[in-house]
Amino acid sequence: MIMITRREHDLIGYKDVPKDAYYGIQTLRAIENFNICGVKLSSYPKFIKALTMVKWAAAKANNELGLLSSELTDAITKSCEELIDGKFHDQFPVDMIQGGAGTSTNMNVNEVIANRALEKLGYDKGEYDYCHPNNHVNLSQSTNDAYPTGIKIGLILMNEDLIESLKKLIASFRAKGVEFNDVLKMGRTQLQDAVPMTLGQEFEAWAANLEEEIERLNQNAKLFLEVNMGATAIGTGINSEPEYSGKCVSQLCEISGLNIVLAGNLIEATPDTGSYVMYSSAVKRLAIKLSKICNDLRLLSSGPRCGFNEINLPKMQPGSSIMPGKVNPVIPEVVNQVAYKVIGNDLTVTFAAEAGQLQLNVMEPVIVRSLFESMEMLINGMDTLKERCIDGITANVEHCKEMVLNSIGIVTAVNPTLGYEASSRIAKRALSENRSVYDLILEEGLLTKDKLDEILSPERMIKPRKFVEA
Incomplete structure (x- = not known):
């Protein structure tokens, strides 16, 4: 043709x-x-x-x-x-x-x-x-004022989409927190048994952890409201009229609906990429938190016979071309990979921001590409995590409870009553003899069954309580 x-x-x-x-x-x-x-x-x-x-x-x-x-x-x-x-x-x-x-x-x-x-x-x-x-x-423009101003407004618009996806994911975690409120399980530190908690507390903690990022993202996105329109080539305003900057920013506020302001020093503002660095760090922080949560989800769902097996992730696809019956945690895995890409993009933004010379930073294209890519991947990743993983998680209630009862960690609950020395002795015996803490306390006559059951009741183990009555 x-x-x-x-x-x-x-x-x-x-x-x-x-x-x-x-x-x-x-x-x-x-x-x-x-x-x-x-x-x-x-x-x-x-x-x-x-x-x-x-x-x-x-x-x-x-x-x-x-x-x-x-x-x-x-x-x-x-x-x-x-x-x-x-x-x-x-x-x-x-x-x-x-x-x-x-x-x-x-x-x-x-x-x-x-x-x-x-x-x-x-x-x-x-x-x-x-x-x-x-x-x-x-x-009355140069690429050097029009382009970065467009970048900043575009990032503000994309931030709104990012926050919306984040809020939906938080709501999903919070709903699971309510659903699993009564599921007693073992908390862990350094991958070792710690003390009891509920699965609901764990999910609610993830929701609270992510909720902090809404303020961080919005706080850093506000830095983009300062623009250099009228700076033209290097900030001196050559080829623009004295009143142009003010009029252009005023029009931009009306068109965009944003409280955009003119930078106080246009020569300083034209090569400055500090706002990108700050916002990129907030995006990276969100990615790191999401990746940590996905690590936890993969651990808690590991098994089903030889792992933690406390929760069941929705089955998305066969997990192996050679091992029949295997199903992998593919959704948390892909979100982990999104996080790694975001972390890499943040490093790119850092190097590109540092590379500015004199009155202009010519590396802005790779900065904007990195930021938009990170935000788009996080939006897609969070939406996928919510819809194809979190919403469908179920709990293995009895298995969680059984692990609590068989754990050495419940000795911590009786420590205030028995004292550290006796509690340590019971823990050591339980480990060496492969016995339960519960049975050994009764065997040694340290507490009555009623008193022990009272101390080990879920409501007493998962929150603070008074030891001395007023």
Whole structure:
């Protein structure tokens, strides 16, 4: 088939762009130059939406300043509205990882908006005399202020999705905490028997552990509200009017619904990537906690005959091509792997943030790719963990209780009554003679059966109690 094209030019020369494409020559060059990670800008609709908000705000500010005609402003803003609504997202084919500090991404957005605006004005794509990607859509901007501002708004939008998935997972753990409230089991420290608790307490602890991360994520996401719009190339504001920054940020607040503020020092803010480092650390912290919980789930469900076997994870798929009957904890396993990837991405963010030089950090593309990938994987991982694992967990109630009764650990419950020396002697005998603590206490006549049963009652072993009455 013969591709119908249109001829476009830039400072490098001329190229033939597909006639129906909304992107232009600079996007085409980026496609050719950066076949790197294979993940395109089109993979992240929230990022496209955020970058488009920046262009919309800039157009409105330029119009207020008399720099952009009302006709062009109307065409550009209406094109932005369409992109925000999810249209034409297939027109963003640039690789997320690219050289040029994000210029290819910025120009991809500029070209799509310009060509869609041209159609609205009654012209053909590529007739840039009437609406130009640089002269009009990128007016008063540089990649160095528009791109990071888009990144920050995109991350705020993605953070909302991340929090929503996290809240659903927490609710699932909490529901299991209620369901297993009366299931007595053995707590463990250093993988050794410790003291009794309930399975409900264990699940509720996981819920509380994850709930802390909501505040941490939101707290760090607030750092993204400070932007450098109007900084243009290096923070001096060259090629923008004095009132532009304030007007653009005001428009951006209205369009996004966010309390965006202008950085106090634009030269400082332009190369600064500290907010990415802080937020990435919060994402990593969530990943680490999820991985630890998944480790616990795999331990508690191990067996079924030769492991802990306290809980049953939903059976998702056969576990072996050679061992009949084997079923593996595949959902916790995959979430563990998500966590490892997030931890690796955090290191990438760290190195990329450190690599900034003088008035710009050119490594922002790998920072944004790493953060968006981590958030997307965590969202998918948490949704999968909730729906295909936590919601379907069941408890082996009698087995849990039996392990408590047979454990040496229950000697801790009688320690306040018998004293440490007697309790240690009983524990040592129980281990060496393979006897139960319960039977040995009765055998030695240290306590009556009624008193021992009272001390070892579940409600006395799983929470604090008064030893001296007032």
